[in-house]
Each structure stands twice: as structure tokens, then as C-alpha cells.
Amino acid sequence: MRMYQLIDALIDYGVTEELITVWDIDYARNRLFHLFDLKGAEYSSNHGGTVSEKVSDLLEEMIDYAVRIGMVEEDTTTDRDLFDAKVMDCLMPRPSEVIRDFYHRYESTGPEAATDFFYRLSEASHYIRMDRIAKNKKWFSETEYGRMEITINLSKPEKDPKAIAAARNEQEEETYPKCLLCKENVGYAGRLDHPARDNHRIIPMDLEGEEWFFQYSPYVYYQEHAIVLSRSHRPMKISGQGFDRLLGFIEQMPHYFIGSNADLPIVGGSILSHDHFQGGRHDFPMAQASVEEWFTWEEFPDVHLGIVQWPMSVLRLRGTDRSSLSELGEKILHVWRSYSDEDVEIRAASADGTPHNTITPIARWRDGAFELDLVLRNNRVNDEHPDGIFHPHEEVHHIKKENIGLIEVMGLAVLPGRLLHELGALATCISEDELETTALQDEHLAKHVPWVRGFLNGSNLTQEEAYRLLQDEVGKRFSLVLEHAGVFKRTTQGQEAFYRFLEAARQKGGS
Incomplete structure (x- = not known):
């Protein structure tokens, strides 16, 4: 048999x-x-x-x-x-x-x-x-900020319509486990709206006196894509204690990086209901980016503080004493939470008190010292940008519309599966000189035509050459996506505003 x-x-x-x-x-x-x-x-x-x-x-x-x-x-x-x-x-x-x-x-x-x-x-x-992960398409694209990593995600299966309909009919009280990250997922049989985890295992870890758990993501986006989750099902919260835990993890696992999504909608991750980090054995483009200028902070003479040459607004703290990094990081976070600068559209809170400022932190061990990168985030919206002022703007939605979370912040674009077909079809249209005809008349391709016009120089390209060109330009477009998400733009006005914030942080944080 x-x-x-x-x-x-x-x-x-x-x-x-x-x-x-x-x-x-x-x-x-x-x-x-x-x-x-x-x-x-x-x-x-x-x-x-x-x-x-x-x-x-x-x-x-x-x-x-x-x-x-x-x-x-x-x-x-x-x-x-x-x-x-x-x-x-x-x-x-x-x-x-x-x-x-x-x-x-x-x-x-x-x-x-x-x-x-x-x-x-x-x-x-x-x-x-x-x-399934082997189906993902990956490449690198050179930009002014270095090589961006691009992946078109084909590994996560789409929900079958029958499964979606059946899940909708599940009892509303079905709340065990409370979310995909809870430790109770180990050995869980699963249901139509929650994946089976019979073959799932986790490792307990002590982080600053609290019990956390270490596991891997089932759909790895980079090498050894790990998740570190709190024992308690509690909301994400960026704090000085969180910085301590990130650096404490690095002390135990110096060959990994670890970071956290921000704790507010739009600039946060997909799961804000459970406190967790993401890490792994991967050297992201942002980690390789150089520091444009180093500063001193009188209260923390053993910490180097610099602005990273990156499309988003990133401060890098570097030193051998992790407690000093965490303490300085907490002071910067505290000032940023309440910081406003109307000249560059930054408001700390709405009139009703809804907060807008937060941080995406990333920690690593590099060349004999701890590094803590603090990416400044703001989730305000307005009439012009209803999805977010510091979020991918409508002009780049043909490539990326979703939230810019931790992975994208560090320079790895996770792009929708639809792009695989669309880029291939665009390459065909370019090689056959049909950009203004076939592509413009196709509802799936038309949204890309204004973008392609901006870099196509009119030369004759084969389909293979056109596809390589499109791949390169996707990386540059992703750089623009990150620039949109940066709170202090890479302009004279934006950089002057960045310096104003640093000065305010020194004055308030030192008190």
C-alpha cells in the first residue's frame, strides 16, 4: 500500500x-x-x-x-x-x-x-x-543610499474564498490563542482563521527579569527571521525598558540583530496587540549605512550619537555600556514623544490628545560595541495624505502602499505578489514599444506608466534588458517610499529641522 x-x-x-x-x-x-x-x-x-x-x-x-x-x-x-x-x-x-x-x-x-x-x-x-519561500523573487538595487534589498512575496498563500467564508461563520467567542504570537500557539491544532501550530516550538528567554520567548517566523523574509515575544498578551509599547530588553537580547545573542516595530497605527506593524520584537542573522542595508555626522552628549560621554545617511530619520547610538545607550535612548524618546515642529508638519498630538510621535528601534553588536538605531516616526494624516503624511504617498502606491514597518525601515522592501506579473508585462510592452498603447489600456499596468515614462530614455531594449531596468528602478522607487516615511526630509529645510530637534533633545534630555 x-x-x-x-x-x-x-x-x-x-x-x-x-x-x-x-x-x-x-x-x-x-x-x-x-x-x-x-x-x-x-x-x-x-x-x-x-x-x-x-x-x-x-x-x-x-x-x-x-x-x-x-x-x-x-x-x-x-x-x-x-x-x-x-x-x-x-x-x-x-x-x-x-x-x-x-x-x-x-x-x-x-x-x-x-x-x-x-x-x-x-x-x-x-x-x-x-x-514556498523559494518562490519569492529577490534582487538588489543600487540607490544613493546603498544597495536596497527587494523581495516580491509569493510564499504566503492567499486565503481560499471558501476558507474566508467559513471563518466568518466561526463563533465570535473563539479567542484562543488570543493572537498569532501568544505562547499558547505551541501545539495548537489551528482553525480556518488561525494557522495550525502542531509542529511549532519556542525557547524561553529572560530579558531584564521578564520571561520572553524566542521563535522563528514561518515565512522568513531574511536569514533566520526570528520573533521574540512577551509571555503576556499586552500591547506593543516603545519604552526605555524595551530598549533594555533589545540590548539584553543582543548581549545573549551577539550574532543577531533585533528590533521593534513602532507602537502606533500606520507607522507600526501588523500586530500591535502583542508586545514582540523581530530579529535574525542578517545585515540590512541600513546597518551598513554610514553616519554623516557624530555628536557628543555631555551627560553621556561614553556614547557616540550620529545621524545615519538614510532616507528616513535615524539616530545611531554607539558604545560599550548598554545601560548608557538605553538611558540616552529613553531620554530621546521622551523628548520626541512631545516634540512638534509645524514648519515640517510634525505635531506630537492631535487636539484630542491622540499621540503621533514614536520610534522604531533596532539593536546590534558591531565591531566591539553595541549599536542602537532610533528611527523617528510620526503617524499624522491630513486631507492631502489621508493614509499618512509620513507614509508612502499616492504617487508610489503602484509599488508600495502598505505600512512601512521594521523590515522596510531597514532597507528590505517586501512587495506584493501582483508585481511579478506586472513587471514582466511592462518589460514586454517596453521591448515592443507598446507602453503608450497596450500598457496604458491595461488596468493593471496603466498605474505604472507615468513612473516608467520618467526613466525610459527611448532607446530600444530587449525584454530582458527592460526587466533588469525595471528592477533597478523599483529599488530607487523604494528609496522614495522611505523618504516619504522620513519625518525630517533630506532637504536643507529638513536637515535644519533635524538639528533643531537634536538641540531640543540635548536641552530637555539633559535636565
Whole structure:
């Protein structure tokens, strides 16, 4: 029977990838028999070693079988994913075993060995869906701020209409876990509006006397894309304590960076209801950007403070004493929260007291010192810019309309999947001299035509040359997106306003 072949092949995979040991084989096999309602009488050990497909192919065929016999209710991506996690959980070590092995490696070999183990486990368990992530399109684009990283996200599956309709009919009181980041997601079976997490594991960490948890994102946008989440389901809050936790994490994991989305709508991330950070083993373009000018702060002689050459408004704090960085960062945050400058559209709060100023912080260890980058944010809207004054303006919505969160702030554009087709079709129109005809008449391409006119010099290009040109220009357009999000513009007026803020911060922060 084919299912027995697939089960043995999956178990071979589990042993090879060190999800299980040889002592777990019978246990894992029996769990899979039970999951698929197989009696086992037809099983023969001769089935082993006869299947060599990739694990994603094995799982696809196994789930096809589950669909045929009615174990999977609907043959949709959502329903299949809910069952996929249950199959892999049959090969997963218990959470306590994962935590024990992580900290054994941490203590005996070091933090890099520990994260290498945990990341490999997260990939091998199919929690991180590398088969889907491989579909993402990535490239680099040279700009005046350095090389921007561009990715078109194709890995996150769109919700099936049937799943959306079914989820809408779910009981409103279904609130467990409270969100996608709660620690209670470990081992959760999932539902139509909440992904299965049977094969999900997390690592407890102490950050400044609080219990937090370390995990990986299932849809990694960069190398070892990690999430660090509070034990408590509490709203995001940028604070001096948060800076302490970021730098405390770096002290424990110096090979990673870590940062936080801002804590206000428009300039914040997609999940503001649960306090969390994002980190990983990746050197972002902003981290590589140079400092235009260093300043001194009399109260903190051991901290270097500089303005980063970046399209957004970034202060870089650098020093070997992390408590000094955190304390200075808190003073800057405190001043920024209440800072207004009408000349450059910055107002700290609306008339009703609604706050607008906050910070996106990023921490790292570089060349023997801690660095804490503070990206100044403001979420005001007005009639001209109803989506946000310091948000991508309408002229760039054809490329990026969504919030500029932590990942984009650091120079990695996460662009919508629609662009893959649109750029390809635009390249064809350019190569066939149909920009003003076919492209302009296509509802999906017409929005790009004014942008293309701005850089197309009229020379004849092949489709391949046109596509490369479009890729380069997307990066430049993304730089403009970030400039829109910057509170102090890269103009004489904007930079003078930046200096005014620094002077105000020195005067108020030093008191």
C-alpha cells in the first residue's frame, strides 16, 4: 500500500534530519498509522527506503490521500495546511526536549550553535515552509543610499474564498490563542482563521527579569527571521525598558540583530496587540549605512550619537555600556514623544490628545560595541495624505502602499505578489514599444506608466534588458517610499529641522 511507503519515507526523513532517533521509529510510525486511520496489518518493513521524494512532495501526496478519504474536509490550501502540521507533529520532539537541547548547545558551544540547531529544526519540521519561500523573487538595487534589498512575496498563500467564508461563520467567542504570537500557539491544532501550530516550538528567554520567548517566523523574509515575544498578551509599547530588553537580547545573542516595530497605527506593524520584537542573522542595508555626522552628549560621554545617511530619520547610538545607550535612548524618546515642529508638519498630538510621535528601534553588536538605531516616526494624516503624511504617498502606491514597518525601515522592501506579473508585462510592452498603447489600456499596468515614462530614455531594449531596468528602478522607487516615511526630509529645510530637534533633545534630555 502506497501510504505505508510514504510513512516509512517520512520516518527515514525524520531520522536523517534528527527530528527523531532510531528509538522513536515505532512510536512515530504508530502515531502516523493512527492519524491516517490505518490498522497496520498490511504493513511490511519492506516498504522502507523505496521513496526518495522531497519532504514537501511526500506531504503533498499524503494529504491527497487524506482528502480522498475525507479526513481533510475541503481541498483548499487552508485545510491542507491545517492537516500538514499534524502529520509533521508525529515526528516532533516535545517542547521540553527542544528547550533542553537548545540550552545544552548554548552552554557547551555558544549561541550560534544553539540558533543553528533551532533554525534547522524549524526548517526540517516544515514549520518554516522552504518550498514556498523559494518562490519569492529577490534582487538588489543600487540607490544613493546603498544597495536596497527587494523581495516580491509569493510564499504566503492567499486565503481560499471558501476558507474566508467559513471563518466568518466561526463563533465570535473563539479567542484562543488570543493572537498569532501568544505562547499558547505551541501545539495548537489551528482553525480556518488561525494557522495550525502542531509542529511549532519556542525557547524561553529572560530579558531584564521578564520571561520572553524566542521563535522563528514561518515565512522568513531574511536569514533566520526570528520573533521574540512577551509571555503576556499586552500591547506593543516603545519604552526605555524595551530598549533594555533589545540590548539584553543582543548581549545573549551577539550574532543577531533585533528590533521593534513602532507602537502606533500606520507607522507600526501588523500586530500591535502583542508586545514582540523581530530579529535574525542578517545585515540590512541600513546597518551598513554610514553616519554623516557624530555628536557628543555631555551627560553621556561614553556614547557616540550620529545621524545615519538614510532616507528616513535615524539616530545611531554607539558604545560599550548598554545601560548608557538605553538611558540616552529613553531620554530621546521622551523628548520626541512631545516634540512638534509645524514648519515640517510634525505635531506630537492631535487636539484630542491622540499621540503621533514614536520610534522604531533596532539593536546590534558591531565591531566591539553595541549599536542602537532610533528611527523617528510620526503617524499624522491630513486631507492631502489621508493614509499618512509620513507614509508612502499616492504617487508610489503602484509599488508600495502598505505600512512601512521594521523590515522596510531597514532597507528590505517586501512587495506584493501582483508585481511579478506586472513587471514582466511592462518589460514586454517596453521591448515592443507598446507602453503608450497596450500598457496604458491595461488596468493593471496603466498605474505604472507615468513612473516608467520618467526613466525610459527611448532607446530600444530587449525584454530582458527592460526587466533588469525595471528592477533597478523599483529599488530607487523604494528609496522614495522611505523618504516619504522620513519625518525630517533630506532637504536643507529638513536637515535644519533635524538639528533643531537634536538641540531640543540635548536641552530637555539633559535636565
